[in-house]
Amino acid sequence: MTPKPAPADAANAPTESASPALPAPLRAARAHHARCRAAVAAAREAAHDHVVTGATVSASGADAEVLGRALRGHARDLDELPPGPLFFARIDFAPDPARAGEHAGQGYHLGRRRVSEDPTVPPLVVDWRAPVARAFYRASPAEPYGLARRRRFGWAPGADGTDEQLTAFEDEFPEARTPAIPHEAPAPAKTSTPPVAATPSAPSATPIPPSPLLLAEIERPRSGPLRDIAATLQPEQDTLVRAPLDVSVCVQGAPGTGKTAVGLHRVAYLLYAHPRRLSRAGVLVLGPNPAFLRHIAEVLPALGESGVRQSTLTALLDHGPARTTEPEAVARLKHDPRLATVLHRALHALTAAPEDAEASLTVPDGSALWRVDAEAVREALAPIRTAVSDGTLPYRAGRERFRARLLALVRARAERRSGPRTAA
Structure with a gap:
């Protein structure tokens, strides 16, 4: 069952400390962003606390290593979270x-990442890759989802995530086929009267005009490193990004049409949708040169x-000079996928347990020699072998x-031989 977040009209609730010059939805959005920033700060602090306490957890060598x-990694990811707005849209x-x-x-x-105050409550921000976010990218008069x-939010250029940098929003009503209705924070020297939202018109056959905020973001001059386009993905791009894992995608287009950005967003989506499978196999982004890699x-x-x-x-491929050459037939065999x-x-086949019931594992310990019978070895190996076999x-x-x-x-055998411990 999907957890229920706040009702849709909560986005329009004004806050006590907000400036009366701002439209109520903008005041509510700023307050929500402040709450999100506090949640991220708390999560970062908790992650570092977990690193400290996790070091004292008693576990096997492998389990302790994986846990640590x-x-x-979680603490590092939160520390390296780039500054910027924590959400870019809202859907009702x-x-x-x-x-x-x-x-x-x-x-x-x-937003670009999930933000939550507690794992047991609905998130404050839903990850753009979540299934529910599909409606934001694909809703249209023909299919409003x-x-x-x-609602799209507008942030000041170069925003680093300060609440006051949330300066505008605009609403679209897919089912009503109305154009986006922009609202901006009034300038200090201008009137403080908040703009009044237009009433959605009756449905018509006219396509929805492009969103002004969306157009402004898409047409913004590009310089420096490549930026993500999670806030501006178009329906056709979202279809490519969310294609199934077993589908090979080839993106073609003229320079500047977003081919590289779509490819990188597809990588991010697949890592979100198939984390265990891809974490085992690994993901490699291959670029033509180091300058391109720095750019992305x-x-x-x-x-x-x-x-x-x-x-x-x-x-x-540059792992050192080749020390030998092989016949062509051998090279083809080694590159055959079936060899894997x-x-x-x-x-x-090397992980077989002892088949002889009388066999035992011996472990020398100084002058002592400890034996573990074959049945105990098989019981210890069986679940591990199953887990390794299924990946x-x-x-x-x-x-x-x-x-x-x-x-x-x-x-355990050594402790049994030495007898019960006595109190000091």
């Missing part, structure tokens, strides 16, 4: 379940993905976990 790496669904399904009457802020309103280096971290390897083909299956079988546990981590379990068996 995960905790340190129609109240009719027949049109909006399980999201009827609900509203969601969308149940949206009653699509900030996109994936801005989208919350910092563990992707980026390399040029030259650097990938052969190697996989050969590797896992949920890396082979090397499985070796470490098996070793830790055998040491635990030996330690």
Whole structure:
């Protein structure tokens, strides 16, 4: 069951401390952004606390290593979170379940990363890659996806995430086919009367005119490193980004049409949708030269993905001079994808447990010799072998976990021989 966020009309609730010169939705959006910033700061502090406490957790060598790496990685990701706005849009669904399904009457802020005050409560910001965010990118008069309103937020150029830099918003009503209705924070020297939202007109056959905020962002001069386009993805681009993992996508177009950006956003989406599978296999972004890699280096971290390897083909192949050559037939065999299956079988064939019921594992310890019977070895190995075979546990981590379990068996036997401990 999908957790229910705040009702859609909560976005229009004014706040006590907000300036009366601002439209009520803009005041509410600034207050919500302040709450999001506080949640991120709390998450960052908690992540560092978990790194400290996690170091004292008693676990096997492999488990402790995996836990420590995960905790340190999470803390590092939060520390390296680029400054900037935490959300760029809000979507509000129609109240009719027949049109909006399980999201009827609900509203969601969308951002580049999920922001939550607690894992057990609805998030303050939904990740742009979440299934519910599809409606933001694809809603149209022909297929409104149940949206009653699509709201885009405008931020000051070069915004670093300060609440006051949220300066505008505009509303679109896909089902009503009305143009985007812009609202801006009034300048200090001008009138403080908030603009009045236009009333959606009756449906017509006229297409919705382009969003002014969207056009301004798309047409903004581009200089320096490549930026993400999560806030401005078009329906056709979103279709490419969210294509299934088993579909190979080839993006073609003239220079400046967003080919590279779409490819990087697809990488970020697939890492979000298939984290376990891709974390095991790994992801490689291959570029033509180091200058290109520097140009795109900030996109994936801005989208919350910092563990992707980026390399040029030259650097990938330049592991030292070739020391020998092989016959062409041998080279073809080694490059055959079927050889991976052969190697996989050969590797896992080495993890067989003792078949002889009388066999035992002996571990020397000084003058003592500890024995672990074959049945105990098989019981320790069976779940690890299953996890390695189905791909949920890396082979090397499985070796470490098996070793830790055998040491635990030996330690238990040693403690039993030495007898119960006496109080000091």
